[in-house]
Amino acid sequence: MMSELAESNRAVVDDAPPRSRWLPWRKQLLRDKKALFGLIVLAVLTLTAILAPLIAPYDPNAMDFMMMEGPSLAHPLGVDDLGRDLLSRLIHGSRISLFVGFSTVALALIAGVALGVIAGYFGGIADTIIMRYIDLQWAFPNFIIAVYLVAVFGTGLANVIVAVSLAFVDDFARIARGMVLTIKQEQYVDAARTLGASHNRIMWRHILPNATAPIIVQATVSVSYAILAEAGLSFLGLGVEADTPTWGLILADGRSFISRAWWIGVFPGLFIMITVLSINFLGDAMRDVLDVREVKAD
């Protein structure tokens, strides 16, 4: 359709092969020893959770007559007060704990980011209404809100997930809004408006992809909080049903026997600690890597 451009007017472009923008930070993440530790632990835990029925040596609810027996070859982590194998219960418990952790964060992330992006992008009345609500929620500790919501909705796994995710919405909304306010000023957003792009297109195609770094970091941190929140709710008897093996519930049971059978309380606590620690290591590393926006490549 067009005639030639003078040869002198062509750009000189080197022949470097196109690089993936994700490669550098993937590499960098693996070089970080703590992040690598976190990644491996999480991978093992996830795999255990998925394959729980195959891996667990016993049925988590099968009872034996050797109640409150300490760690032995037959029961590596001991037996609880009802004669159930602790290792099997913890392995099955990882399913629920991890599921609650990841699904609440996924829900909170979707809702919070949507609210934050809309508030930041449109400003004005929408911003005022959304952010005043978020401020209100911000004033209370997340866990208190989760307790309150469970009290309203009733206990049970689904309700716990909804309650904890609602309690975490404000963190994501606040971060997303802050990012949008900055990115909204970028010239590529003006360029998209000049092209006639719709608000939806600008919000989700232009602004959000550039706001991901702090949101990802917040998500990793929140996963560990969510696991703790579920454990806490179960500990208070506001979580799942009493016979469901979750880390929080096992820990709560173990409390009564701490002087006679330390393993019932200590091992679920260790599992929670290691998981949360791994996720936090990963989150810290991601913060370090993703904060260096773009500079790496040039």
Added chain:
Amino acid sequence: MADALLEVRDLKVHFPVTRGALLQRVVGQVKAVDGVSFTVRPGEVLGLVGESGCGKTTVARSILKLVAPTSGQILFDGTDIWAMNKAEEAGLRRRMQAIFQDPYSSLNPRMKIREIVGEPFVIHESSIGRQEIDRRVRDLLDLCGLPGRIADRYPHEMSGGQRQRVGIARALALKPDLIVCDEAVSALDVSIQAQIINLLVDLKDELGLTYVFIGHDLSVVKHICDRVAVMYLGRIAEFAGSDTLFGQPLHPYTRALLDAVPVPDPAVEASTEHQVLSGEIPSPVNPPSGCVFHPRCPIAVEGCRTDVPPLQEERAGHFAACSQVRFETPTASPPSIHSPPMP
């Protein structure tokens, strides 16, 4: 086509200055643009120059419908762009495009070049399909002197000049009539600037484009523009054909600007006495009374403090907003800024 492709009528853009978090009250106005009028004819390059903060970018943003004017009108092909319905606006977006200043922030870092240049088609001609879009993207890249293989790169894998070419390709995608170039070359190295300017000139000739070219580099503006408006503190100080403006400037501000351009010859430069303007550009929150230029003007008289000089046609096509200068017959030398004429 109407006589003017774009007409700006008495454009004012004021930003409120507010104080207080809960009970906001307006404590002042930033008069970024305060009564600017000009027309752009089809096929010409209109320059808008002035120092930082004079309002030239705000004018551009109003033309692009990015900032709402406080008052005044902007007519594109006879229609007020701020009174358009959705369909008309979509039509406007296709006919008016922009090239932005900073080649590092005007391209979305998370999109490949293919997506960036193809986006206009996705928005306006979504029916044409991916393959056709890819083909057109390649044509556009080629038109802007970029090889097709960069389509799969991300902006951060390219140099400033290459990125600016991508920005130009995106602006050309919908075959617009008017392109607003907001400091389109200011952020580039001088050698790259020349390449991009030549590209803009070639494209204009080839595609019959009209440019509104905003800049502060006078040599660039002189090279590319047919007519030039000099802005100072939100108003037009002088408006004339490029040759006239650079050859026979009337307004004392224009003269000071031209005088400040360094001559690339140390000997000449050393022997030249520069008329340096005293003071800083005043704040647009609290602009001076009367002629906004009077506190810095070497030829100001008492009346300049109180009377706002209108933009007057001193001779055919040459407008200046100054009460102290008059165009005299070509035999007489233009009034010197060192010795003000007696009133």
